[in-house]
Amino acid sequence: AQSVAQPEDQVNVAEGNPLTVKCTYSVSGNPYLFWYVQYPNRGLQFLLKYITGDNLVKGSYGFEAEFNKSQTSFHLKKPSALVSDSALYFCAVRDSHSGGYNKLIFGAGTRLAVHP
Amino acid sequence: EAGVTQSPTHLIKTRGQQATLRCSPISGHTSVYWYQQALGLGLQFLLWYDEGEERNRGNFPPRFSGRQFPNYSSELNVNALELEDSALYLCASRTQGMSYNEQFFGPGTRLTVL
Known part of the structure; x- marks a missing residue:
């Protein structure tokens, strides 16, 4: 079955880390x-x-993600966290069995808390 | 460019009633998706509409239904409301074409069933 896993319910980071x-x-x-x-x-x-293409993808607000095919992972990263980054983050994959439906399968979400 | 809009923002109903939620996609987007985000359950795919037709539905009972209008806006109807239907209902739209086009989400309608 196709799935997405976000193993951490919450991630705590100090600002700037x-x-x-x-x-x-x-x-x-x-x-x-x-x-x-x-x-x-x-x-x-x-x-x-x-x-x-390139395994390192750059996105909005300074975030980037690294695709690793051998580990079937797509971790989200940011070099220096901001308090304003505190939010709920969802990873999703297109359901390859959905044909033209392009349905997304979402992970359960990870709450990121950035402390001053 | 206006984003995806949803109405109402909040909706309070009692068990057994019907709820109607509305979504307007981004201009030019023909596909509309509905998701349910219940506490502790993440996002669950509900329905997908494209070009006025229901194309796919998730694992939800038939009392969850909807439609898409000629202007591509969409309505989600939930009949015979149950307490566990309380959730944030998110609508998303996307353009047709490439299967990797991302979905753009609205702010959601928070449905509370008492």
């Missing part, structure tokens, strides 16, 4: 991977996506 939010996936074929962020009482905002 690097952050990593982990994501692993299981999908047949080539994966299309996405990261979204959700601030309190808001919808999801698109951060970045991996389709093909």
